[in-house]
Amino acid sequence: MRTFTRQLLPALRMLLVLTVLCGVAYPLALTGLAQLGFGAKADGSLVRVDGRVVGSSLLGQEFTGAEWFHSRPSSAGAGASGSMVPVLDADGKAVLDADGQPKVEPADVADVANDASGSSNLGPTNPDLIAAVEERATAYRAENDLPKGTAVPVDAVTGSGSGVDPQISVANARLQAPRVARERGLPVAEVLALVRAHTQGRTLGFLGEPGVNVLTLNLSVAEAAS
Amino acid sequence: MAAASWFQLLALVALIVAGTRVLGPYVANVYDGSASRADKVFGPVERRIYRLCGIDEEREQRWNTYALSLLAFSLVSVLLLFAIQRLQGSLPFNPDGFGAVPVPLAWNTAVSFVTNTNWQNYAGETTMSPFTQMVGLAVQNFVSPVVGLCVAMALVRALARRRAGTIGNFWVDLVRGTLRIMVPLCIVVGLVLISQGAIQNLHGFTTARTLQGATQAIPGGPFASQEAVKMLGTNGGGTLNANSMHPFANANGFTDLLQIFSLLLIPFAVTFSFGRMIKDQRQGWVLFATMMVLWLGAVALATGMEVKGNPELRQAGVTQVVTATQGGGNMEGKEVRFGSAGCGVFAASTTGTSTGAVNCAHDSMTPLGGMAPLANMMLGEVSPGGVGAGLYGILVFALLGVFIAGLMVGRTPEYLGKKIQAAEMKLVVLYIVAVPFAVLGFTAASLVTGNKASILNPGPHGLSEVAYGFTSAGNNNGSAFGGLAGATDWYNTTLGLSMLIGRFLLIVPVLAIAGSLARKQRVPASSGTFPTGTPLFAGLLTGVILIVVGLTYFPVLALGPIVEHLGLS
Structure with missing residues (x-):
């Protein structure tokens, strides 16, 4: 026992020294190097429109309007995914607007409980997962005017891992293109060309999977239509 | 699977072999006490640290002193990590104003990071201040793997020495591993991750006004520095x-490969260091090949x-086929840029x-995939295996392997010329039963004590969730x-206990084995010695690992994922 207590003082001193080294010097040095060499990336690859931050080119955000390409379903907090949330009355019931639709508002990002990333964690045989996928597939066909029974790309109806997946598959983007073109008053060919332009291939040609960046695509589409 | 996915796997294996050849000798050099060019850079810093902490770097320790240190x-x-979490509300560098972490969670997290487990019962970006992340958690990310490496290297020294009373100095091993191995590797990997989009700044959340008029909280903080050590350690x-x-941690297919390589690098490389230090x-x-086959x-x-x-999604009219325009597969809980192959x-x-x-x-993987x-x-x-922990783990299995081979031919087993006797075998058995005892015991206890409310998914998948946790x-x-x-209080406590058992009830027997082996003379190999540097032994070792684990855990696997798989439509 005396041998053990004799170890405690060197242990504490060692921990403090290593804390200064690994917990202060190392992250600060890396922050300095990062800000010097890769400032914009180290700050989160922020995308600005007219000087205002509208998102990050690495993070997905929610799009619900028919004039936008839609991101993948998200289980992240509404603040993390940039989702609108239903307006609730004092009894916790959804408030309806003049058309009988639930009213929505931006999430309260100041409440950090809304800001965590993450996934649904639903298991492969969970009835909730299967029901959610069926419901999303039906809604996807309806909003994109697809015939009943059209096979829907799996990424369009399953939740992403981070809840802020910036991409959708090329197949998914192509199926949404005619709707976006119609709503924006653009030729379908022009929208498809934009989809191609915003498709990010595999890194070095073989690493990862190709995908379409939804935020930068939507920015280009909006610009083309204006 | 797409051709690109095969290339990816091939590239990874090639990188691992190359990394083992390059890093393996370097690690051996760090731990065998021989002079090297790196001494010029690190020597003065290290001596300063030893002076500050009152450590005599020349003095080696017996196994029990090593273990006590x-x-x-x-x-x-x-204790320090617990205190930082409890006091973070009053500590500096807390831009989002997070309060004290509750006691059971702070205990669980402190144990988790010190044991190199890093089980997290919290969401990082909404619980821990940048101060706690940097000064508390990230420090343990550095030193906890090095502690594992110290134990492995002490065991290797014991195998290499004869009639020795000591196995090294814990403080010297700790400082050298941190300074000469972890810090340089982390700086390189951290910078590459940042160049691809990982964030590294000193502010909190940035609020964006999205294109459709919602608000989005974009995380900020010194994250890439911790990301690098999270993988390498x-x-x-x-x-x-x-x-x-x-995406702020892992931005694209390239960073994904780098992350996977970073976590495999040191565990594979130390098998080469082992070979170098025992001069065979x-x-x-043989250990490398066994690990590779299992992986x-x-x-x-x-x-x-x-x-x-996922066959269950077919009825919904979903296509999961891998094509040129979609990654396909079971995409629930997966990212488009990695796809289902990258997940596997x-x-x-x-x-x-x-x-x-x-x-x-x-949790969302298919039953057998999960x-x-x-x-x-x-x-x-x-x-x-983990940094260091993988090497000492497989060396314990190697001792079990030569013991079983010895039983088959009726000879006293030897490993690297050291006789393996009753004293060592008792410690080997303690090592092998400690973890299953905790895992299966706590899983069963969780189910019978009514702690089932924590389970999200119904049916056999729920059992898998609890068994997976422990x-x-x-x-x-x-x-x-x-x-x-x-x-919950139950899981915070019992998971914390499992982590302590899984760490220290293994490390102490390993160090005791090291102490016992170091004292032994090396007996020269004879015609009756079972050779352990052959493919035959790699096969035996693989078999021993699979059989021991299979006998221990098959019932719980059968009741969880296998039953779930059989019930698929």
Whole structure:
């Protein structure tokens, strides 16, 4: 026992020294190097429109309007995914607007409980997962005017891992293109060309999977239509 | 599977072999006490540290003093980490104003990071201030893997020495491993990750006004620095709840490969260091090959099942076929840029190395795809295992292997010329039964004590969630079937206990084995010696690992993932 207590003082001193080294010097040095060499990336690859931050080119955000390409379903907090949330009355019931639709508002990002990333964690045989996928597939066909029974790309109806997946598959983007073109008053060919332009291939040609960046695509589409 | 996915796997294996050849001799040089060019750079800093801490670097320790130093260091680490979490509200550098972490969670997290487990019952970006992340958690990300490495290297020294009373100096091993191995590697990997989009800044959340008029909280903080050490130190505890699924941690296919390589690098490389230090390189390659076979098996099962997709989704009219325009497969809980194939490789690597980072949600994997990471952890983290922990784990299995071979031919078993006798075998058995005892005991206790409310998914998958949690904690992995709501007093406490058992009830016997082996003379090999530097021994070792684990865990695997698989439509 005396041998053990004799170890405690060197242990504490060692921990403090290593804390200064690994917990202060190392992250600060890396922050300095990062800000010097890769400032914009180290700050989160922020995308600005007219000087205002509208998102990050690495993070997905929610799009619900028919004039936008839609991101993948998200289980992240509404603040993390940039989702609108239903307006609730004092009894916790959804408030309806003049058309009988639930009213929505931006999430309260100041409440950090809304800001965590993450996934649904639903298991492969969970009835909730299967029901959610069926419901999303039906809604996807309806909003994109697809015939009943059209096979829907799996990424369009399953939740992403981070809840802020910036991409959708090329197949998914192509199926949404005619709707976006119609709503924006653009030729379908022009929208498809934009989809191609915003498709990010595999890194070095073989690493990862190709995908379409939804935020930068939507920015280009909006610009083309204006 | 697409051709690109095969190339990716091939590139990874080639990188591992190359990394082992380059890093292996360097690590051996750090720990065998010989002079090197690196002394000029690190020597003065190290001597200064020894002076500050009052350590005599020339004085070696017997195994029991070595163990006591290690335990003392771990104890003060747990206490300091606990204190930082409890006091973070009053500490500086807390831009989002997070309050004190509750006691059971602070205990669980402190134990988790000190034991190199990094199980997280919290969402990083909404619980821990940048101060806690940097000064508390990230420090343990550095030193906890090095503690594992110290134990492995002490054991290797014991095998290499004859009639020796000491096995090294814990403080010297700790400082050298941190300064000469972890810090330089982390700076390189950290910078590459930042160049691809990982964030590294000193502010909190940035609020964006999205294109459709909602608000989005974009995380900020010194995250890439922790991300690098999270992978290289086989830690796995991320700063963001979504871990390596989050684009700010893992931005594209290239960073994904770098992350997987980072976590496999040191565990594989130290097999070469082992060969170098005992002056028989073949012995090192035998361990390398055994680890590689087990790892590839897990990769094959996880990737194969995920790419095939989830049969339950067919009725919804969903296409999961892999084509040129979609990654396909079982995409729930996965990112488009990695796809289902990328998930399989990552899942097998993170669970084989006691890391626990994830690039896809393991809970949402197909039944057998999700069984691959679970079974991989049950192997006891030897495929290739955590930093250091993998090497000492497989050396313990090697002792068991020569013992079983010795029983078959009726000779006293030997390993590297050291006679393996009753004293060592008792410690080997203690090592092998400690973790299953905790894992299966606590899993059963959770189910019978009515702690089922934490389970998210119904049916056999629910059992898998609980078993996965304790397997992960007991084997110091830290990956999770995330549906289990572990932030209750019961799970915070029992998972914490499992982590302590899985760490220190293994380390102390290993050091005791080292002490016992160091004292022995080396007997020269004779015609009756069972050679351990051959493919035959690699096969025997693989078989021993699979059989011991299979007998221990098959019932729980059968009741969880296998039953779920059989019930698929």
